[in-house]
Amino acid sequence: VSVADADSGNPCRALVLFNAPDHIHSAEFALTQIVHSRWKIDDLKWDGKVIFRPKSDQGHDESRYSTYPTRSSEKRWGRLVVEVRNAFPSLATDADAERVADALEAELSGLRIERQRSLVATPLSPALTMLQTPAGVAGRDNPVKIDHILEDMYELGGGEWGDVAKRYTDALNHLRSADKYVERIDSVVETGLLPAPLEAKNPTRSGESSGVGQIPNSPFSWFHAAWKTITEEDWVEALPARRWIEWCGAVARLAYGMGVLWEAHWYVAIADALREGTAVTEQSIWEGCNNYKTLPWRTGPDAYGNDVWREYRKTNIEAALVRTFLKKSAAKDQPFQSVVDKAHRSELVSQAVDTLLEDIDKRVGMASQGVSMSAEDRIDAVESALKERPVSEGDPDAYYLLRETGKTRSKSIFVDPSTEIAAVVASLACEHPGGTTTVRDVAEDFRDLGLRRDNLEAELGKVLERAGLCRRAHDADGSEDVSCAFAPVRDV
């Protein structure tokens, strides 16, 4: 059954918002991809898997090239030590420089997330980001193009495609000029560890715009506003360098996870329209998605009762089925309205979608069989972005929206925003560092992201109070002031 003309074969762009969302390795991975879309290294190794450092407990993988040398690789280590001494003339001896080189290895490492095979370098500057490639970080040849998906999301939120990377790399350049220590280690890395100088490039778009236009009050509009804010110079200056990178990563993770979830509802809404034969427009579909709110935040005493995993699993399985159906049956470049109009006049389409989804509940109950790879990838994309990531050692993941409890059959994943993710969203709701906003406005941002809860202000107020950003009052109804977590440094 086709919902378009018979000569179909390629997907109708308007029906496919994002290209194959998949597991996000880490926040640093997303930022690495963004930087790699604008900079490159002219070296064959950088076409493959380049990593910062292997994890000490993982076996050596010959296919990966590690950029940070050990003392045993004398030539590369020696080059690094020379560059450290050049960058910090106050160091009197090579031994002192070696201490700095030792310290840098630990300090540049990103979170040590469990079951990951390599350490990721914190992308504090373009050169530092080039200490790894996306393929190296992800450990696979063709990792998901998160940079493209984020650009698509930014465009849906009202921005210009390509600005995610442009704004981020501009901000990195500003960070380098604002923070002398970052500037020096950037020069150490560029001259001491990279095989060639960085070359700028323009990001290339694979495919056309979805043509859906701007979607207000959505995860995309939030992402557009938040990304614009966090990449402003005053924000770069107000936060410690590493914290600023983490906040950028947190914004990217949150937008990616909630955006993919929103897209799943988009497909479900289209399927519902096709099944029911109701006349819809593109706007009525996305308005429905916005109004639905994708993630219910429940805080009952029973963790199982608070579970959202079964819900978003079902939504994503359904979304993957519908998406595949639409990709197969819709014509290339056919406008959205034409597709749905034709479909809703066709009883066959309605029946086909009904058949497609008739055993959806059974599929959701299955552990893995009966669920397509693309559905699992979608679920993985949401979870890897939003759920707390366990670490093998060192600092914990502080920027999550979901937490997990229990195992396998009794597993429950529930909404439980960390104080730090609340601090990020709340602070970016302030216009500038040191500014204030209200619990109500922060709640509005979380609603745009897709959080659903009656009296969201009250529950969010508790989290913001734990974060030390507001003091609740019983009668404020969300009008309590919320302080930005960071203020500009000022001379007293």
Place this chain on the structure above:
Amino acid sequence: MTASDTPAESAVTRLRLAIDYLRGLQDVAQPTQQPELASAGVARSDEVAEWFRKRLLAAPGTYPQTLLFLVGAPGNGKSAVSAAIRHGLESADPSRDASLHYRLYRFRSSEGNSLLVVNDATMRRAMSPGAARPSLRADIRSCLEEGINLQANVNRGIVFDELVDREDGTESDSHAAHVLRWIHNPDEVDQNGPIAADRERQHALRTAVMKSSGVQLVAVYMDYYSLFEEQPSIESEDLTTLPKYGSKYQLQPLNFDTRASWSYWNKTPAGGFVQKVSTYIKGCELSQEDLRRDPLRANLESLTSERFACGLLASLRAFELVTAHKVPYRRLIGVLGAAVATKSRGQEQADEHPCDWVQRLSQTTDDKRKELENFIDLGNSRSHQVLFGILSNPMRAGRSPQSEVVRGSPLTAVDPVCDAVHGDFKLTDIDSGWARPITNAFQTAGLTDIEADSLLSLVCEDPLVGSDFVTPFEEELDRVITGCVGGGADGLLPAEERSRVLAWYHDYLCRLYALSHGIYAHRVWLHRYVQTWNTLSRAADFTRLDNDLEKRLSELILPKVRTGDGTGIGPYRYLTVLTPRTAAIEEFGAKSQVVAKMEGLRVMGRTLGDFIELRLAVGDNGGSHTEARVNLDFSLLCEALVCRDGLRGVTARTNAESPRLERFRAAVLVGLRRQPNAISVVSRSGATVQEHILL
């Protein structure tokens, strides 16, 4: 309803009436139903109301037009105060249905003064299609235009909502908006605007005058002070001047001796309220003989005991300080209702009256195990169990040898069992232990395999304890428990179950003993908090903390690093530079680290309501500083007090505290970005620390 109104019914009926009275107190918001409880003296709002009322009763034109705002969350007693103001005034809308709630009421005094009462400013639905949406700003505006006195009950959310509404350009609307801004923040009034405000910072009673018209504004912030403290007194009752406090709000030290009697508590709004309830229950003349198997009756009995009621008030005050949240009237009433009439189990029959539930469970049976299980359920309905959190019934519990709280309550945060310090309770010593008599009784019983007839008698025989804190219900409970776990029980319960029952009973008696003596968890730290608050409240603005607390807070927030040999404290403080969390380094390790170095940290404090605000500043004299403000609440104080000799301790609150402290350290790190010689690499080899400046 008063005690004397209680009909001469049977004991059972009187009990039911008393229970229903407590369960129905929530209706106090309709003051006509409980007029004897309507003396809500929080922040002396009753006296301000009387001042306002006397002005209304004077001849027109004697006093300036007055607008009185009672500001606060629902349940703070605004309606009760408002009712007292309009009592006896003639309604301008006599045809209204008296059983309905309206947003606005209009009154006229016998002398002809008009009064507009905004009873509930949150009611903002238009009265009819097409009509303008009511708003407090419009009400203020119309009062200003028409010269009418106003009394409005307001919550902060409404003020904020209406502040962001666009002004219509008229002068009266602009003035009304300025009044709202003044209510929202009376400390930040535009001196060039139409309002001349008082400068009584940190007061619950604020006044102002409209410059052009002389209209007088009075706002009482009903939740600024705790209901559990004595309120500052009003300076004079002169009707020509605006009301003003003549004394300062102080936190009464948490000494047991001062807080153990009505003579202290009836000076506080909450104490006065609870004493009235207690007096009412006394008047019900519940018969003693029916107490033995009825926990609800025992609860009422306890509430008439001065020691128990004062202990309950002390625990509620402790809860306020631990959580930094106030207990308004409505919550206090809820706590009293729950303390007296809670079914610890059987929620599946939600509509079953608590008295019927007790009747069902207290039936005697030959099945001793069943009788014990039922009795423990009944015991879980005793006030102290409900208030500190209902414990799992050991006859149905899982494998845990301890009793677990299965249904928490606000006071679980100050459950004395989690802080059962061994020792003997001394009325004049906040630092004394208290749990020895109970712990000893259970140890003795355990050693001799409970040959004693009664665990309760072992406790009560202790000369420091006495028996006046137990009711006949406890004696019956003890008889049932000892009968099942004592030497004569002959293996009725398996060993594990027996020890679980004993653990439950231990906690039961601990809580009862503690509540009856005004003992709650964390009292030593809370005492320190109150001391600090009172010291700081003497200064008008930020001032130094006492040396010991300042030192401990410094050790918590930015500790100095230990010397290489680990025996002393060095002169500097260090932060990590590129870690995800900005950490203060307490001791250098063998691994090289890049660090940021700084010197002084100054900690100052001031009071804000019941709270303490800290100002933290880092930097050398004359140099660049980083400053931050952090609330010194109970959690932060605990964290600081466990720091000693440069070493940080860990409490259950460590995780809750870390975000704001860590953020301050991060802000300091940003400030250091500008400092020369601030970044260095450090490593330690044995006792030698090597430090090389990088930047």
